Amino acid sequence: MTDSPLATQPEQSFSVLASAGTGKTWQLVARLTRLLLHGAQLNSILAITFTRKAAGEMQQRLNERLRELLEADDRQLDTILSGMGEKPTADIRRRARKLLEQSLRCEQNLRSTTFHSFCQELLQRFPLEAGLPPGFELAEQTGLLIQESWDALFAEATAEPEQPLAESLELLFEMLNGLHNTRSALFTFV
């Protein structure tokens, strides 16, 4: 990564590849700030990452940056703006000092989220199109549910050993050479 904050230029697309601790998040927050300075609406920006922790930190870092812009004196403000690659003008300074309040009074906050949450949100918004029940909930812990299903399956087979379910399971034991393989095979459907 070079010293030049090129990736903060809102008009261009960038891919930044750099090691940990070299300032990727700084660049990202600077880019978000510059987008806002140039009139982007907070709720029209999607900042997406892999963990909820990173998503939360991104939001926090943006708020901290915007507060700096509000509270800095003119000289400090110019330094911060220049550091982000933004040329300080009277209009930019005025806008910079209003960004924090605009952000805090925005009805829909910055979408700083994870891939999972974003996709889940889309599915919740368009359940019928996705073939899902409206108002569905995501099961966080699937292990217990799977074990309960497994126990319920065998409780039924135990209660009715002559019924088709038990016969099918027995056939699977036979064909797949035992319980372990049967379990593995059935779990491929989960």
Add this chain to the structure above:
Amino acid sequence: MSPLTLVPFSQDPLAVAAQQILEHYKVRLPDLSDCRILLAEDQCAAQLRAELLKQAERLGFSALLGPSIERLDQYLSQLTSVTGTVLNRPAQELVLADALRDAAQIYADTDPWLLADQLLTLFDELTRSDISIPAAFEHFHTSLQHGYELSSPSASLRQEAYILHTLWHAWKQQLEAENMLDPAAAFRQQLADSLAGIGEQKLWLIGFTGFTSSEAQWLRILFDRRQAQLILHGSARQDGYHPDRPIRDILDQLGLDNTQQSCLEGNEFDDFISALFASSTDDLKQRAKHFAGRCRQDTVGSRLRTFQADGPEQEAQAVALQVRRWLLDGIQPIAIVTEDRRLARRVRAMLEASQVELDDAGGWALSTTSAAATLERWLETIEEDFACGPLLDVLKSPFVCFADRDTHLAQVRRLEQDIILHENIARGLERYRHHLDSRSKRLPDWSEPMRLAVQRMLNMLDHAASPLKPLLHGSCAASDFLDALGESLRELGSWQHFEQDAAGQRLLEVIARLQQAATHSRVELNWFEFRNWLGRNLENATFRLPLSASPVRLLTLEQSRLQRFAATIVAGCSQEFMPGSPASQAFFNQRVRAELGLPTWSQAIAKKLHHFCRVLHSAGRVLLTHHRERDGEPVSASPWLELLEVFYHNAYRKTLDDKTLQQLVIRPDTQPVSPDHAALPQLESRPAPKPPASTHPETWSVYTHQRLIDCPYRYFSADALNLKPQDEIREALSKSDYGSLVHRIVQAFHRKTARLPGPWSGPLDETHRQQALGLLQQISEAVFADAIKDNFQARSWLKQWLTVLPSYLGWEISRQKNWTLRQVEIKADKKISSRLRISGRIDRVDQCSEGMAVVDYKTGKPPKADDVLNGEAVQLPSYALLLETGIAQLNYLAFNKDQVREQVCANAENLQQLLPELEARMVQLDGALQQQAALPAWGDATVCGYCEFSGLCRREMWLHGENGDD
């Protein structure tokens, strides 16, 4: 008098209302019986009565003939009756889900019950907002396309429009055909009808923050008739993202202008909020400086304090601590205002631990009460064939008792410990009964009265389940399910207990409400649909304990309206709750909602902001709390809290942080004392206890010997302390259970065993292979029969075993060429020293001309021969010690997945050296134990992997420390 009074946040709206009411009725005082007061929130009715009385006393009246104070819906219900049947929400769900089944082609595979839930919420909003979906589909479709700002047609939008258009009209037609109304339509009808019934009466409406269009229309008529007086809390100077907006919207909606309102004067704190949210060209910092210039003396900091906790637990501690501090200073009443119910529950628990009761106006979901939990577990018990988990929860709950409480619990304990845990019975009433009988026959400590009592308990459970069991399969009407549920609960005795319990009574109310709903529909439900319908209604129902006279109240933002306190805590000031985010809905986005005239997120957020700012004025001392992290992830603070802090900091260059509270909350002596509060002792090195000589056994089993060699701490736990691992229920056959069955089969093949075929008699050679195999199969099926009856999975183990049989038989035939089977399952013990004995049970001893062979069967992995020879694996050599002399060989016979494998571990020559050494080491070890030798935990990963006391030595705590030192 102007029809509208706006009371600034800083003033007490109830005091203003009382003053106006007493002034209006002054000629009739003390009689206020003609006065009708309608409140947006009836939490404050008692405070209004008290305020009226207080002000009347100043006018010379020591008592009042009180006014009627209620909510608008309560008032209308008294005044008018609805023509038609009003469907409650559960009834609507039944009727709509039924209708949806007939229209399944338009919503594909979606669950009609979940779709009904979303549709009803939307239909309710449409009706309340006086919106009807137009009859012409294209007209509706076009309005949605406009709302979504789509320039070209979209198949998805057309589908959404089609679903809603079709279902809305089908729903309305069905209601009309059956002369039924939903509650929203009934309310609208009541509003219209009430205009005739009100007569000359004047209505005082206090504390509203919004009206539906029907309510607004009704009010406009009353204003024209000079029969309504509106007292609102807040001002209406600003629009947009501002706390004034809800009041501004009401004025616009009612067509009231400035000449028709009377505004009271606010104070400096009203100015603070006004400056904070002002729409101005100045930025926040400039406005803050201007404010500080106008108000040089900081009155905000003396009123507002903030506290940022590390996590939710510390936030709850801080809230509870601050409440206790105020109470100790005699400051009351106190309000805890929060939207975070999880935090509220934790705070309540902490205050209760300090003997501080609080009035919880919010209550909690009925489904979380023990009454509802008992019902849920009872239904699980029935649907899971009396699975031990839910069954024991039901039997131990306070709502089930088949004898006096102590006797009942004693019987439940016998069932749990002796039948369920000891016999490993996970489910099945018949299996509990069977094992109860066999155990009581087998063991003398089971008295006949106890057996009969437990038997009776099982019979009662069976009887109580019988009304519901037939409904597990197939479908029937909701009323049939509810009748069966009622009968089942009565048989169980829970119904009677529910009647004696506050949450239980609420549960019965919900069941009655569902029964009433079920009379409107004969739609057939299957068991799971009924369970979902019941569960959803228990989840949506709220349970509130009756209010006490506590000086501490727990409220939501809305519930706190019109109320004043000596001190207020606004807890859970996070983005998640203040303002939160719009609910995810399957139909319409915010823009379409605005286009149609439905309530929008923008309006909702403005209302919440209005309440937030109002609460800041509700007391002279206000603490705002939030936590910065949860589960290691950052939690964003409420933007309103951040605005407050930034504005204040820029105005006065100070922070609002409550530093005293920050210091106090981390002090252990400020938290309520709890008996188990003390931290566990820190273990910095591996444990090596030195138990007294008397704790060591005088007889070692072979397993005792092996434990001592494997890990002295394991020996310490099992043999010195005599600890036993906790019994756990295993649904299916475990590998060790399989091993026991295999041992039993092999034993029965060689020796007469009760209730099993065999043993084999005669020569065992290739000519008799088929007969021998047949006998082994017969024995195997008999031995596995019980296990298969307990769990079908055992069939797979049997199948596995049957594949091993030919290999095993081959080994036996081959073995007989050189060896003769001498004995199986031999119990033996031997004196090793004047103090120590060793005992054990040997699977098998074979004989040849050179001596005897000790054979041990293994269904798991046997130890390596090297480990046997170097004294690490002592099981086989210990067996050899038990036998007198003449041991020529030590063998493991491993039953692998599809074959057997013999492993010779030692021969006569090896044993000549190994056995004396082993014996000497045992004597030496026992001597050391008698001298209180230390018994350290080795922490060996392999042993720890199968150690039944894993965790007891706290391996993870010291092992890392030791590794770190390396």
